[in-house]
Every structure is written in structure tokens, then in C-alpha cells.
Amino acid sequence: MKLNHKMEKTFQYVDYLWDEAKTASLGDDQVELFLYRSNILGSDLRITNYGGGNTSCKTIEKDPLTNEEVEVMWVKGSGGDIGTLTRKGIAGLYTNRLRDLKNVYGGLADEDRMVGLFNHCIYDLDSKAPSIDTPLHGLLPFKHIDHLHPDALIAVAAAQDSEQITKEIWGDTMGWVPWQRPGFDLGLQLEKCLNDNPGIRGIVLGSHGLFTWGDTSYECYINSLEVIETASEYINKKIKEKGSVFGGQKLASLPPAERKEKAAQLMPLLRGLASSENRMIGHFTDTDVVLEYINSNDLERLAPMGTSCPDHFLRTKIQPLILDLATDEDLTNTEAVLAKLNPSFEKYRNEYKAYYETCKHANSPAMRDPNPVIIIYPGVGMFSFAKNKQTTRVASEFYINAINVMRGAEAISAYTSLPRQEAFDIEYWLLEEAKLQRMPAEKPLSRKVALVTGAAGGIGKAIADKLVAEGANVVLTDINEDNLASAFKTYKRDEVATALCDVTDVNSIQKAYKEACLVFGGVDIVIHSAGLAISKSLEDTEIRDWELLQNVLVKGQFLLAKKAVDIMRKQGLGGDIVHIASKNGLVAGPNNVGYGTAKAAQQHMTRLLAAELAKDKIRVNTVNPDGVIVGSKIWEGAWAEGRAKAYGITVEELPAHYAKRNLLNEIILPDDIANGVFACIGILDKSTGNTINVDGGMANAFVR
Template sequence: MSTTPNPTAADLIARSNRLGADPKNTNYAGGNTSAKGTETDPVTGEPVELLWVKGSGGDLGTLKESGLAVLRLDRMRALVDVYPGIEREDEMVAAFDYCLHGKGGAAPSIDTAMHGLVDAAHVDHLHPDSGIAIATAADGEALTKEIYGDKVVWVPWRRPGFQLGLDIAEIKEQNPQAVGCVLGGHGITAWGDTSEEAEAHSLWIIDTAAAYIAEHSKAEPFGPALEGYAALPEAERRAKAAALAPTIRGIASADRPMVGHFTDSEVVLDFLAHAEHPRLGELGTSCPDHFLRTKVKPLVLDLPATASVEESIARLQELAVSYREDYQAYYDRNAAALGGEWPAIRGKDPLIVLVPGVGMFSFGKDKQTARVAGEFYVNAINVMRGAEGLSTYAPIDESEKFRIEYWALEEAKLQRMPQPKPLATRVALVTGAASGIGRATAEKLAAEGACVVIADLDLAKAQAAAEEIAGGKGADVAVGVQVDVSDAAAVQAMLDATVLAFGGVDLVVNNAGLSLSRSLLETTEKDWDLQHDVMAKGSFLVSQAAAKAMIAQEMGGDIVYISSKNSIFAGPNNVAYGAAKADQAHQVRLLAAELGEHGIKVNGVNPDGVVAGSGIFAGGWGANRAAVYGVEEKDLGKFYAQRTILKREVLPSHIANAVFVLCGPEMTHTTGLHVPVDAGVAAAFLR
């Protein structure tokens, strides 16, 4: 395959990126596009007709050449002659592999047949909210005729696959005046002789539907406003969301741990403020892309916004039991009715939880999946608004949803997913994380799969560190927040920001610290209070707030204290620092004993002097310690190394590695432990 895209493929990529960049056209990773053209066969030297089509799992907005599947059209069309019928059409996906040209590019998706069999040079299949609103309206066929005349043809619901490709190919042949079709319950497909024409037809179908809905929709498609269900004021709304988040994450993680995302957009709040939201929520989503991400239906709290946090938590826990029972019944009912062998149930917990007056909590195996699930449910709300505004929302049948949710091809796709990293689904909060040990620890935890909150007194530095650690993935991996750990209100605000960012908290690293190198007689009361406020009191406040959230989640957790060799070793001129570190060290033991019943492990790491990258050492502590020991400040790291048994300098990454080990999958039965990371200081050996 050439490293330079064929001009046809290059035009396809550009068109796909334009269509996918605008959410009105399609949802994230939703839909697919294709183009047909010719290349020279490297074996025969003769021209060969090819199909370039977006491969399985790609996203139109970010599509690159590597995301295209490339197939020979002659072999693709020859599959029609061996198609065994709808009962065995899943076999055709495997047959696509025998149609690939060269290395073939990305894996062909289930929609490949639609693109290959339709007699048009360029085909777009998209999931626009406006188009799906028509597709899910009870009288969608009549609406399609009224809105588009004979230029767009209605296609009754059929599960994506080879037969749907044959159906649309026949519709295109029998309706030469048509530029596309509306797929019942699903989306739209458009075509054209050129890339520009196909794109224009797609946009015309989407925009025409949107304009028709805007002009003809009833004033209150979700019914009248419900008393007590209006959105709470922003500050009150987000405070309630933060208070509910750990419990809701625990509900969504009963079968397997999940990462969360919170949305309080106007779209969500307006939906929940009106009378029809319980009925519509129960109907669930329709487009396959939607319900595969959001599950067959959401869990909806049936209390007004004015309900207290305590009342809401109690009711959510009751509803969670009902939701799990209902989902089990859905699985059993459809598996029995449809017969045959089906994959085992994948989990009975909700992926979308709706709280009137507050917003939506969405969940997934990582932050991006959780965020996208929420975006898909917003798409579904928009679809319901459009369908209800013109007609009645009528999604595909429950049995059809089940057939797709537990489709063998979907199961195979899940089995191909790479194994998760050791800390996948875990939410880590690291204090003092903009530099030094904290920064290295946050980097390590993120590299091992955790979502990370970078908390620091300096907000700008925290945000910069988060951006660098995320490596282009942004808030899906790391966020920066400001905190003064000695201030209880600031600590709670930090925890609230954490649970709203990622749904909850699993792993807390008490790293924030500072030090003043002074003798007993030189240490002032202010010096003493400052160091104890930040390290002893600060660690207590952070652990207290985090433990409350962890207990509410019922998912266990880890708290790690970055203490010090000085918590054991009595060095000169650091009475306030050493005493504060000793306080932290005993907090580890006390909290390990207290929190164990909740599955929360509490451990500590005792470093020796970590000079490289340290904010403490750069802030004057290094110069003072160098003066105490009679060495140049630049040689302090080497001095510390030479006094150790191993004669090695301790670096921030060494501390980070110890934190990972304590919180990783190999140390599940260890709590109350202090791990020395000091290259061997006999005077600090634990006894």
C-alpha cells in the first residue's frame, strides 16, 4: 500500500473529517463513509476497482488513512452470490476479510455491505439527531414522505448487516431520483456521484429535518413542567451532585468498577424538569450506537430536585436493586424468546443515572467512554424531543435491542479489546502534585491507567502538570485543581472537584508538604504551626474527606502517605518537620486499623532526601540542609547517596514506583505498612 493516500481516499478522509467535526451530523465514532475508485493492482499491473470505507471502531471527525478498510469491489459484489440468507448473515463479516486489497487497512465494519453494494461512488451513513428523530417517530414513514417528497426513501428497521446493504442497494436502484434514505429507528444514508455531492446530500437531509422539526414541533414536546423538578441553582446543584456522586458510582460499579462523568447541561436539566421524562426514560434509546453506549435504559431518580441528599441516596439505593432485577429479567426474557446461544450477561448496573434538578451521571471503563456515554444520551434526548414534538417517540423493539446488545459480533469486538492497564478504572488524587515526588507519582499512576487529579497550592502549575501528563487526552486522563490542604473547606472543594471529574475517588496520595530547617531554639510557634497544619492536619483533612467518599462508594480504596525517613530518624535542626512526619506516620497505622473494615488500605512511603525536582529543596530547605552538613547545595543529592547503604541517590520516580506497588494488583493484602525508599539508612530501619 502506498504511503500517500489515493486521491479518492484523500477526498474521503477530508469529507469524513468535516462531517464528523460537527455533532449535528453524527455522534462520536458513529456512522461511516465510503468512496469507490481505482488503483493499479501491484500484481497484475491492471486497474482494479476498490472500496475505501471507514473501518470498525473509528471516528469520522478524526479519521486517518489507517482507519480505512480497503476492499476489492469485484470480490465484494461476488459475495451476493454466496450470501446464505438473513439467518446466517453474520458469516458475511468474516467473508469481508477475503475481499481486502493488499494489507487491507482497518478491520471492515458490519456496515461495509451497505457501502459496497449501493451503486454510488460515494456513500455516507450518519446518526444525526434530527434524522434519528424522524426515524424513531411513530409515523416516521409518513413524515419522511412529507418532509422530503420522493428524494429520500423510508427504510423499515433492519439490524445492520449484509441484508440491509442489499435492501438499500435495491432502494437506490428503484428510486433513481432519491439522494438518500431514512433508516427506521437508526439514522440516515446518502449518496452521490462525487464526494462533494454525497456530502451536500447528507447535509441537506440533516438540515431539512432539523428545520422541519423547528417549524412544526409542539411547544412542549416533553410535556408540562413538573413542580419541584426545575434545575437547582448552579452552586447548589453541583454541591448536591458531588454529595451523590460516590453513592451513584458505587451503584454503577456493583458488577465491575467504572469511571464516571457528570453533565448538568441545559438539555439534560430541561428534560428532567418535564412530565414525560419518566415515560421516555423507560423507553430507552433506539439507535444501536446509542444504546450500546448507554445500556437499554437509564436509572431515573423519581424524586424532585428539592429532595434532600439523604432522601436521594436512600431512594437511589432502592432503585438500584430494582434496576438490577429488571435488567436480569430483560436478559432472561429475550434470551429465552429468541432461542439459541447468547453471551453471558455482561452486568446489570446502569450506565446512565438521571437526577432531576441536578443532572446526569454516565459511566464507562474509562473517562472517555463515560463522557461519550453521556454525550450519546444527550443525543437520545434530542432525538426524543424531535420525535415527540412531531409525533410519538417509538424506538425499536426491546428484542431488537437485545439482539444487538448481545450480538456475537459485538461480543467478538469486546474480546479483541486490549487488556486494561493495572490501575484502569481507578481515580487517583495526589496532593502537592505540580512538582517533585507528587508530579512523578501522578505521572506513574496515569501511565498505569489511572485517572489523576493534580492538586496543588499553585493552580496554574497544577493545570500545566495535568495537561502534560494527559499527553493530548486532556481531562479524560488528568485535571488540575487548587487546594490548601490546611483548609477544611478547600479540601472538601478538592474532593468535590475530583468526584465530579471522574465519578469518585479510589487512591489518595498525601504528598503536600514543606519544611523549614531550624533548631529547637530557632523554631518559632509559627514555624511549628505551619508545618503541622500542612502535613499533620492537612493529611488528616484529606484522608477524612476521601474516606467519606470511599465508604459511600463501597469499592474499597487506598490512602498513601508520603512520610519521611525523618519520621523514624532523629536528624539535627528539623524538630517541627520531623515531628509532623512522625504524626503522619502514626496516622497510617491508626487509619489502617479503622478503615480496614471498608476495604480501604492505608500505607506509607518513607523517602530519604529527594533533591531532584523537589519544590521543598528548591525553596530553601536544600540550602539549609547543605549548610547543616557542610556541603555545597549542588552536591546535596550526592551527599545523601553516600551516607546510604546502597550509595544511590533517591529520585522522585523511586517514590512513585513504591506508591504504585502499594496500590497495584500485587499488594492487595497489605495495610499499615511503611516502605522505606531511602537506599538504605540503618538508623531509619523499621523496628
């Protein structure tokens, strides 16, 4: 199949991303070309979602034992993602050995054993564990193969009369195989389909996805795009003929700003309910695609049917929870809202338990968390909850794929989902359970959301770095927009969010917490690190100095705690508040009346809040730094000059001066303060109202 390279302008429904200059630099390295093809296919969510699909290529290599030339198949390994695939994420197997497994295959009851035998086919000893889809690629003869989950193709695959529709769209050029759980037998069915229909360009898998191929990586890529484009054109024509989708609109969406406000108000309540067994991180989306579906007349018919593609429901659960809340619901009345939400969640959990009990086998894994992953609020948007931000975002993306599938299938004829037993057998497959058990242990702060003030630099940035490293999602807040943007760039996707925040302004603080709720679902940890220092004698301290210190350090701490506690109580998950104070709140020194008094107020507020909030399992502690000169912004300018003057030394001598005066003779760094914060929230989980000094040992600052 020879294809024209000038294809860019012929595609309307997929992106043509092949870069001739890039591929020329890869030369004739077929594995690199296969990886490149995989990455550009995986970058388009209409083609396949994160972790979905599988790609491969076959090359001729020299057998290290016989020195003979052998065919090797390189294929995406278990748990990988084609959009980010590298050589570390693929498996290399002897093709002939893989095909020889046909000689020992014992039928459908033998599927799980076959996966273990894939390891006997390994050529590349650095291979990733082969996935369950490996034989689907290995039993086909083509050099380059794509197994994708495009919305348009799954719509065809999930439509009633899918086989006939496949023939209507592509004639004799595409094969069709009915739904079957992935495994060795499905590979045999693909092989049979090809043998029965020589010359086809691909195969549609019922309720599942698409297989396409080519002699080169480029030809495989173009073949995939063309097949997807054809299906998309067909569906779009059907939608236009029908005039409306999902039975038309049942209600109108709220304006965008009102949707965001409703979502931010509701998120902590939903998060608390969705975390009844395991703490979850949230995600919210209100795109046009989502709103068209959730506001439709057909929502209550389609949503309970569940999704069709295994990759979809493995991440979204078998069906979503639809909230019984009006768009004009008063969400500020927490008790009234919970009175509506609690029965809905309990009903969902009970239905999931019934699904498990009805479908389980004698050797099925124990029932997993019965809480919903996808939650729909008609007129407002869609929420998702999972163990971390990436997982919950991806779950949302997968459900959007499922929406697109439903739209397409309904336009073609009617949408069909997998039978419940088939869905259960995928969800609770022992191989899927084994994959979950192989997942690395979660980090200490995984599933938690932190808000850090003054996080654009210095101590605040070091704290944010530490919390992210220990697994938390962090909302970075700061008063300096440019510094905040620079700090954001130092993190990976899904790790942090940002909010411009003046801690002296209640409205600014509320906006920061709103961002935490919208992006992550709520807040579990609040670190008040924003600060400044003014070193002056009593006679030189002006009222504006005093008020500035009191506003930023004390008032800011009060306002942050007040709003945090409101959210934490709605979640019902407890929480942590840590205040970054100072040794100066305990020690009386010269030229320090304004700063020292504010720090002492911070410290006592900690004790007061700890006493009041213990009943809510909200722990409040203080970390007292001293002499954090290196990397700390408050030591830039007047403060450093004031302290140097107070001690009769130069600014340059300050680091050595502070190191010499502590018992350990150590320079204290921002990272040391971050470690103190982590001790409070990640280790000392039965400690509240305490002060941890991180000062190298200052005897006059000992609290006991």
C-alpha cells in the same frame, strides 16, 4: 450533482467546517480528503456521536498481483471514530470482491459468516478489521458515502409513519428503508432502494440513521449537511407549531449551584450502587437539553420506551433509571437516601434480568452487568456510569442524542423505539460480543479515581503521571494555580481534572473532593504528596516554621483522610490512602526538629488510620523518600542550603552526596517515589499500615 462552494451562511443547524486552504494542501488524494471529511463531520455531535456512523471513499489502485487497475473501497474500520479517524483506522477492500459475496450469501441466518468473509476482500494488508457496515458502503456505487446518525434524521427515522414523513420532507429525492439490523442484507436493501429510485440523493434508515453520497468528498459533505439541515428546519417548525415539547414542564430545576451540590453529595452513593458488579467511573451533566427532558411531564412515558438507534442503546442500555428523590431531599442523611436508592436499583436490575431471560437465545452470551448506565434525577441532572471516563462521558452524550431524537419525533408525530427483541439481538449479537472480547485488557488502576496533592510538579506530578499511565483517573490538586494549569495540559482528555487546594483549609479540601465526585463519581485513592521542608536548628526554628510544617504535613494529612473516608464509606468500595513522608521521620539528624517531627507524626498517623479503617477495606500506607533532589521542588532554595550546610558541602554536591550515602549508591528520582506509591495501591493489595522506604537503602532508616 454540482454544488456551490459558498455554502457557509446557508446552514443554521449544522456547522459548515470545510476549509478550502486545508483541502487544497491535500491535493487530489481522495483518501486524505475522505479522512478530512470524516473528521469534520465527527466533530459535530449533532451529526454523529463518538464511534457512531461510518464513512468511505472509492479509488482506483494498481493490483499488486496483476498490475491491473482495480477499484478499492476505503472505509472506517471496526470500533473506530470518524471524528478522530486516520489511515490506521480504515480498511481497504477490493470493491468487486465485496460485491461478489452476493453469490455466496445465504440469507439472514448467514450474516455472521459474511463478516468473516470480508477478510477475503482485503486489498490493503495494513487494514483495520472491516466493520459490520462494510457492505452498506460497498454495494452502493458512489465514490464517497456518509453513513451518519444525526439527531434530526433519527428523529424522522424513529417517528411514527417515518416513510411518509420522509416523503413529505424530501419528496422523491430521498429513499427509505425500514429498520433492519446492520449486515449484508441491509446492504442489499440499500442497493435495491437505489435501483428502485434512481437519482435519489440519500436514504433514510428506519430507526437507524442516514446514508448520503457524492462524486467528490466535498459534494458528499455538502449533501450530508443539506439533508440534515432540511430535516432540522422541518422539526424546528413542528416544535414551534406545537408550542411545547415533552408535554411541558412538570417541575422546575434547582439553581445551578444547588444542582452541583446535590450531584456531588449523591455521586458516591450512586457510584457504589452502580458498581455492585464492576467498579464504575461517573459523569454528571445538567445542560438545558437534559433538564427540559428530565423535568417534563412525558419523562415517565418516554424514558421506559428506550432508545431507537442501535448506537444509542449499546452505550446507554435499553432504558435509564429514574430516581425517586425530591429536589429538596436531605442527601446528607445517607441511611435515609440509601433506603430509597436500594429498592430502585434492585428493581432496575431485576427488570434487566427479565429482559435478558425473555429475549435470550440458546447461544446468547452470558448476561452482562445489569446495573443502569444512565440515571436521572429530575430537577437536578443526569448521571452516567461506565468503565472509564471516556466511555461514561460518551454514554451521556449518546443519551442526549436520544433526547434530541425523542423531542424531534414527538414534534413530528410520536416517538417509536425498537422492539425489545430487536434491541436485545443488537446488544447481545455474537459479533458485538466478539468485539468486546477483542478489547485490550484493562490496566491495573482502571476504574479507579485518585486525588493527588502537590500534583503540579516534583514528586506529586510524577505520582500523577504514574497513576494515569496505569489507568487511573486523577484529580490534580495544588496550591499554585499557574503550575496546576500547566500540569493539566500534559494529559489527554478524560484522564485528569484539577482543583486548587490548600491542604490546611478544610473548605478548600472539601471543594477538591467535590470536584472529584462531580467529574469522576467519587474517590478511591488519596495520595498526600503536598509538602515543604524547613531545615533549622532548635534555636533557629521559629513558631511559624513549626506551625507551617505541622499544618501542611500533619493537619493536611488528617483533613484529607477525614473527608476521603466519608466518601469511601458512602461508595462501599474500600480504598487506598498513601502518605508521602520521609526517611527523616525515622532518623534523627541535625537541624531537623520541625520537619522530622512532622514526618514522624505523618508516619504514625498512617498506622493509626490503618488500624481504624481496615474494617472498611481502606488501606493506609506510607512511602518514605530520601534525597530526592532532581526534580523535587522542596530542594529549591533554603532547604537545599540548609542540608548542604548541615553536611558541610555545597548545594551542587548534594545529589552526589545523597547517592553515595545509600547502600545502592543510587540517585533517587520522583519516578522512583511514584513506583513506590504504585506498589502500595496496585500490587500490595493485602498490605496496610506499612512503610516502604524508597531511599536507595539507608540502614539507619530500616523499620525492622
